[in-house]
Amino acid sequence: MQRKKRTAMISLIMGILLLVSVFIYIFLPEHEQAKVETVKAIASVNQEQSEDTVEIPVEKTPEAEEVQTVPEEDEEKPITEEIKKRVREVVEIALDFFKKDQKIVAIGDSLTEGIGDETENGGYVGILNHTFEDHNLNVTVENFGKKGNRSDQLLKRLKEEDIENAIKDADIVLITIGANDIMKVLKSNFMNVTMEPFQQERLKYTERLEAIFNKINELNPNTQIYLIGFYNPFERHFGEIKELEIIIDNWNSAGEALTGEFENAAYIPTKDLFSNSVIDLLAEDEFHPNSSGYKLMAERVLEYLKESNKETEIDSVEVAQ
Known part of the structure; x- marks a missing residue:
């Protein structure tokens, strides 16, 4: 139960950090350092989650107790594309008039x-x-x-x-x-x-x-x-x-x-x-x-x-x- 609560808390923190990173990307695009630090923070949380998350093994053997997680590079790609999409939407709205x-x-x-x-x-x-x-x-x-x-x-x-x-x-x-x-x-x-x-x-x-x-x-x-x-x-x-x-x-x-x-x-x-x-x-x-x-x-x-x-x-x- 404690582990589930902790996992849920980590997911919530990830969501908040992701939202902050999107706002930084959209409204302060010239501050590259801010974007780097935000990405690092997300990566850090990802790392903590990968260490704390335990998946149910297929076989009850020591060799089968390896945690299966999504590769970090695969997770960053959809985030980047979503940010780019959001930026395009904001620009289109701003210039429409x-x-x-x-x-x-x-x-x-x-x-x-x-x-x-x-x-x-x-x-x-x-x-x-x-x-x-x-x-x-x-x-x-x-x-x-x-x-x-x-x-x-x-x-x-x-x-x-x-x-x-x-x-x-x-x-x-x-x-x-x-x-x-x-x-x-x-x-x-x-x-x-x-x-x-x-x-x-x-x-x-x-x-x-x-x-x-x-x-x-x-x-x-x-x-x-x-x-x-x-x-x-x-x-x-x-x-x-x-x-x-x-x-x-x-x-x-x-x-x-x-x-x-x-x-x-x-x-x-x-x-x-x-x-x-x-x-x-x-x-x-x-x-x-x-x-x-x-x-x-x-x-x-x-x-x-x-x-x-x-x-x-x-x-x-x-x-x-």
Whole structure:
């Protein structure tokens, strides 16, 4: 009984060591010494098992009490082949999403253009582009952001030939739009901020945003659309005006609800990134993000791209510094 327990324990240890060796082989292929040491450990356990294992002899004679074991070299061969097979599977999965060139098209307002980025790297879109380049991914990024664009203006721009052609070939479309719609109402009511004019404009904004989604799907029904939500740039200087906070939340909720009506659309929140931050995330104009703010946005967008493209090479990508 004790011998059976010991044999079972040795088999368990072998299984664990084999699993560790597979992980080392897959994830640290450049560390040859680690592979050698792992193989030695397995061989050592094999040796212990060969010494401790007793087989029932065919004949009850001293000459027949020789232990019959599988030769070590025969046992290593299927292990090696299994490891190679697993490596091929992992590589195939990792590269599946990026076998062909992927294309991201960013459309919208100044947040897409990258206004406020003191490094002049193109805001969150530029950071994403540099990130893909740093990781040698076959991802191209086209930026059609335009400072001051409202939702009605973006809807008109979608008829421009260069934007149409870009969206037709896009795997992903990123959108920032609506901040200037809010600002237009705010400028007309700043001395007397009430909810009513913002509620009325929000309904029109939602209708235009739906038209934008429909136009994108008309051009390319196979693309994935991401609507990036608003943050509150007024929190620092006008935090006492609670209506502004409510307005931002209501407009974000409207955009998020609309994306839920489209199978190929998703909403990416950003308000929490800028709320109560201990570091300065806004540019000198106190409205647009600075490079630190855009970096947080890029990280958030990348999180959602990873979620939509699981088991792909993008899953291991980190935003460029």
